[in-house]
Amino acid sequence: MNDKFQFTLKNTSDKARLGEITMPRGVIRTPAFMPVGTAGTVKAMYLDQVRELGADIILGNTYHLMLRPGAERVARLGGLHALIRWPYPILTDSGGFQVMSLAALRQIDEKKGVTFKSHIDGSVHHMSPERSIEIQGLLGSDIQMQLDECVRLPAERQEIERAMEMSLRWAERCREAFGEQPGKAMFGIVQGGDIPDLRVRSAEGLAALDLKGYAVGGLAVGEPQAVMLDMLNVTLPVLPKEKPRYLMGVGTPDDILKSVACGIDMFDCVMPTRAGRHGLAFTRRGKVNLRNARHAEDLRPLDEESECPATRDYSRAYLHHLVRANESLAGMLLTWNNLHYYQDLMKGIRASIAEGRFADFMAETQDIWARGDLDPV
Structure with missing residues (x-):
């Protein structure tokens, strides 16, 4: 078992990168899509299924897990991996985005x-930068994120710049709190809104933290x-090529x-x-809206191949019935389908980069979407 965190860049196809992150709990093939297990569960899925679909890593969220069941309780129960029966890598978001978007009456003090x-x-x-790292340590996650402030767009330059500069200083505090943890990693988060020079300054500041x-x-x-x-095109050239790059909260297949x-x-x-x-x-x-009445007597599956x-x-008629009847099985089957599609897309992406034809x-993928026989959503 490898006791180090190591990223290996294996091939490129133009700017697209094929790589591997090696950690004690397993290898993450990149480009990778991480199913979101916000509160310790990928909703409507068994984690055995998630693994079988090809996921090397899942995401948990510090904000939700600190509220329930509580980070200290998770630690007493053996850590998040043991509690949820997922022995593979876990990345935890710092909770900063959820604090900004969900919490009531929040106050920020640097x-x-x-x-x-x-x-x-x-x-x-x-939640201070140090407390965020402490919580993620109690959860036992393999990749931990710095605490940052995410500003809603659109916003004035002054506000975006203030939050970006503070996030940089918080990154230094998080790095200090994280220290040296063999086999684990802490990632910084580039901020700067939709302003190119702020994105570059943020990336340069984080790159200096190594x-x-x-x-x-x-x-x-x-x-x-x-x-x-x-923003990606101005930011990524500034980041070290030998380190993994993670785009948070994205997204649609076309975005990916x-x-x-x-x-x-x-x-x-x-999304999936x-x-x-x-x-x-x-x-x-393409996409299929199973609420649409046109599927009520359609015996075709979503994809026979x-x-x-x-x-x-399962036929579209049956899936339509389950959705309209608000049956739990509808969400289970369609989530299973969606996560399979996303992981299959990532598999195709990796294979094409390996062959130099991304x-x-x-x-080809976009052309198939354009020619799809499916109804608009």
Whole structure:
């Protein structure tokens, strides 16, 4: 078992990168999509299924887990891996984004961090950079994220710059609190909103800290895709080429393809699981809205050529009925389908980079979507 955190860049296809992250709990093949297990569960899925679909790593969230069941309790129970029966790598988000978006009556103080009220019961909590790292350590995650402040867009330059500079200083405090943990890693988070020079300053400041990996945060929060890609194209050249790059909270299959083309290695998003619970299926020919009445008597499966039983063995008519009847099985089957599609997409991306033909793969995939026989959502 490897006791180090190591990223190996194995091949490139233009800017697209094929790599591996080696950790004590396993190898993460990149580009990688991390299913989101916010509160210690990938919603509507058994973790055995998630692994069988090809996931090398899942994501947990510090904010939600600190509120319940509580980080100290998770530690007493043997850590998150043991508690949820997932012996493979786990990345934990710092909780900063959820504090900003979910918590009530939050107050930010650079020295003390964030004071906020729980969205669950109104109880008061404090999260400093040091406390965020402490919580992630109690959870036992393999990759831990710095605490940052994510500003909603659009915003004034002065506000974006203030949050970016503070996030840089918080990154230094997080690095100090994290210390040396063999086999584990702490990633910094590039901020700077939609302003190119602020993104560059943030990336330069984080690169100087010589962290194990770097995330790009504060994107896919409502801005046009073109803005997101512009920010990636100015940010990624500044980050060390020998370190993994993680785009947080992204996204659609098209977002993933275009971000891989920019040089991103890791992704997470609630989209495939949330969409599944709301009756939306992703397939290689496009999206299918199972709430649509046109599927009521359609005996075709979502994709007769798929290796996933949820995709191949159940008719659209049955899935439509389950969705309209609000049956739990609808969310289970469609989430299974969606996560299979996402992992299959990542597998195809990796194979195409290995063969030096990623641009062709992306064009072929987009062409199949354009010619798909499916109804618009």
